[in-house]
Amino acid sequence: MFEELFSLWSNPTFQNILFSTTILGAGTGALGCFIFLRKESLLGDTMSHSALPGVVLAFLLTLQRDMLWLALGAFVFSLAGALIINYVIRRTRVDQDAAQAIILSSFFALGVQLLSWVQNNVTANKAGLTHYLFGQAGALTHSDLILIIVVMSLIGVVLILFWNRWVLISFDSLFGKSIGIKTWLWESLLMGIVVLSIVIGISVVGVVLMSALLVAPSAASRQWVQTPKGMILLAAVFGGISGFLGTTISLAQPQIPTGPSIVVTLSFFSLLSLLLSPQRGILARWMLERTFQNSFAQQRMLRNMGRLGELHHDLFVKHKKTTLLTMDDQTQGPHQALEALRLRGLVTRTKENFYALTQKGVDTLKQGNKNGQP
Amino acid sequence: MLDKAVEIEDLTVAYLGHPALWDVDASIPRGSLSCILGPNGAGKSTLLKAALGLLKISAGRIRLLGQSIQAALPLCSYVPQRSGVDWDFPITVLEVARMGTYGRLGLVRRPGKKETSEAMEALERLQILELANRPIGELSGGQQQRCFLARALVQNAELYFLDEPFQGIDAHSERVIVEMLKDLRSKGKTIVVVHHDLQTVKEYFDYAILLNVRLIDQGPTSQVVTFENLKITYGGTLPFLRENNHV
Numbered sequence: 075m076f077e078e079l080f081s082l083w084s085n086p087t088f089q090n091i092l093f094s095t096t097i098l099g100a101g102t103g104a105l106g107c108f109i110f111l112r113k114e115s116l117l118g119d120t121m122s123h124s125a126l127p128g129v130v131l132a133f134l135l136t137l138q139r140d141m142l143w144l145a146l147g148a149f150v151f152s153l154a155g156a157l158i159i160n161y162v163i164r165r166t167r168v169d170q171d172a173a174q175a176i177i178l179s180s181f182f183a184l185g186v187q188l189l190s191w192v193q194n195n196v197t198a199n200k201a202g203l204t205h206y207l208f209g210q211a212g213a214l215t216h217s218d219l220i221l222i223i224v225v226m227s228l229i230g231v232v233l234i235l236f237w238n239r240w241v242l243i244s245f246d247s248l249f250g251k252s253i254g255i256k257t258w259l260w261e262s263l264l265m266g267i268v269v270l271s272i273v274i275g276i277s278v279v280g281v282v283l284m285s286a287l288l289v290a291p292s293a294a295s296r297q298w299v300q301t302p303k304g305m306i307l308l309a310a311v312f313g314g315i316s317g318f319l320g321t322t323i324s325l326a327q328p329q330i331p332t333g334p335s336i337v338v339t340l341s342f343f344s345l346l347s348l349l350l351s352p353q354r355g356i357l358a359r360w361m362l363e364r365t366f367q368n369s370f371a372q373q374r375m376l377r378n379m380g381r382l383g384e385l386h387h388d389l390f391v392k393h394k395k396t397t398l399l400t401m402d403d404q405t406q407g408p409h410q411a412l413e414a415l416r417l418r419g420l421v422t423r424t425k426e427n428f429y430a431l432t433q434k435g436v437d438t439l440k441q442g443n444k445n446g447q448p
Numbered sequence: 449m450l451d452k453a454v455e456i457e458d459l460t461v462a463y464l465g466h467p468a469l470w471d472v473d474a475s476i477p478r479g480s481l482s483c484i485l486g487p488n489g490a491g492k493s494t495l496l497k498a499a500l501g502l503l504k505i506s507a508g509r510i511r512l513l514g515q516s517i518q519a520a521l522p523l524c525s526y527v528p529q530r531s532g533v534d535w536d537f538p539i540t541v542l543e544v545a546r547m548g549t550y551g552r553l554g555l556v557r558r559p560g561k562k563e564t565s566e567a568m569e570a571l572e573r574l575q576i577l578e579l580a581n582r583p584i585g586e587l588s589g590g591q592q593q594r595c596f597l598a599r600a601l602v603q604n605a606e607l608y609f610l611d612e613p614f615q616g617i618d619a620h621s622e623r624v625i626v627e628m629l630k631d632l633r634s635k636g637k638t639i640v641v642v643h644h645d646l647q648t649v650k651e652y653f654d655y656a657i658l659l660n661v662r663l664i665d666q667g668p669t670s671q672v673v674t675f676e677n678l679k680i681t682y683g684g685t686l687p688f689l690r691e692n693n694h695v
Binding site for chain 2: 111113167235236237238239241242244245246248249250251252253254255296299300301302304305
């Protein structure tokens with residue numbers, strides 16, 4: 075198994091693909107954090123879908139599958155999609171999500187229409203155009219790798235250099251404006267580099283799955299860290315690893331396409347983060363809630379036993395379990411509460427299966443009455 | 449008090465053809481602790497944002513500290529409404545306070561030791577220094593507001609604009625903030641606060657602007673915060689105040 079993997083990783087053609095997807099994943103993962111934090115995740119999706127008609131039109135105009143022209147078409151249409159959304163939000167009462175949904179589907183539909191028209195009516199050079207739907211990492215060449223490295227480094231430098239600005243426009247844009255920062259300029263620049271990363275990315279994973287590369291790493295990373303810097307680093311790591319692993323899987327099993335393989339790997343990390351992260355994870359929250367409920371149930375049980383005891387003028391009187399269980403009007407685990415109290419030594423169980431408060435239990439109860447809780 | 453920190457002339461602001469402010473003439477004396485009063489939708493926040501050039505105005509002229517908005521902006525500090533930001537944003541209290549230095553740091557410089565110690569000092573003045581390294585998501589409403597005010601302090605401005613700083617915060621936070629504002633006033637700074645709580649107006653502020661899309665009245669609180677004026681400003685919703693002798 076390891077030998078197979080090793081020979082896979084040392085194959086120069088495969089290395090091109092592996093490096094490309096890893097760097098792409100890391101770069102888009104880092105960049106995506108700002109989209110995620112600005113709550114514009116759907117914007118990435120809209121922009122990547124909007125690129126499709128641009129790609130096909132660029133092909134129709136040149137009748138060649140020249141990477142540069144196709145990228146230019148994608149760039150223009152992505153940007154157009156984003157600008158139209160901005161215009162619609164500002165000038166009408168249509169909300170951001172509705173505007174994005176409308177633009178996304180209309181641009182994408184137009185793209186698919188153009189694409190099928192090309193399939194049926196153009197004969198020359200059209201092969202591979204459909205790969206822009208789901209991407210084709212297998213076709214990545216060494217020059218593609220260089221392009222990806224250059225663009226992603228550029229994005230990285232811009233992110234690091236103007237760090238303050240990105241944090242400002244993501245956290246509190248209004249405050250940014252009030253200290254004289256041209257927020258529209260920085261928002262446009264951010265949009266510009268997002269479009270740039272989309273244009274590069276869609277040839278690898280396709281317009282349909284591109285937004286996952288931008289959003290999934292930040293969603294996963296947000297679960298674990300509490301600072302923007304940490305979040306971006308971890309998102310880059312998630313994105314990079316997913317690119318690498320996803321590509322490895324699809325190289326080892328050629329019938330599995332690369333783009334979806336990367337996205338599935340990413341989803342795996344996201345899901346894991348949503349479930350397992352120590353503070354925000356579903357599991358941690360569930361356990362915290364259980365602990366609370368448990369301790370409340372124990373407090374209720376102790377109090378009920380005390381009240382019953384007062385009625386009998388004997389705090390140490392033995393109670394039937396069914397009595398105690400029916401006294402608790404809440405459904406949250408009176409049975410477990412009783413067991414927990416027994417393990418804590420506040421309650422004892424007799425041979426006949428009766429329950430009674432111990433000295434420690436009575437003390438705790440009295441102490442609790444003084445402090446307001448047992 | 450003749451010197452004006454804020455001068456607003458014939459200001460009209462409209463959203464999608466609907467006027468939020470209509471032909472407002474108002475001014476704020478330099479060195480005062482002033483408030484803008486009015487019911488919901490009266491255009492209080494809009495007036496604040498317009499004064500700082502944060503939104504497009506339909507008509508009017510605004511001068512801050514005797515200069516144009518653009519020129520005066522480095523001397524101004526704006527504390528937006530707390531509800532305007534995402535408090536689940538992954539950032540610490542200290543980092544938010546340090547944002548107060550971004551204006552003078554320029555394009556690419558990061559806050560260094562000097563900026564950090566300034567931010568720490570501000571946090572201490574607002575009694576949240578021990579929360580410096582906490583994520584802002586863990587703060588209570590009052591602590592969030594104090595965090596925002598620490599950022600404003602760090603800006604070291606001449607003219608402060610605060611949008612509803614007392615909205616939904618605890619009594620202790622309110623005391624700390626009022627103390628800080630009075631301290632700023634004693635240093636000759638001018639503070640403008642969008643305020644909601646009529647009970648505390650006279651206690652906290654020395655100058656008031658009463659607003660309901662149009663300007664109702666302005667002047668020293670003791671003169672303009674009268675039952676008659678409030679009735680015009682708020683409509684017929686105020687009888688309880690007269691009964692309780694708050695006005």
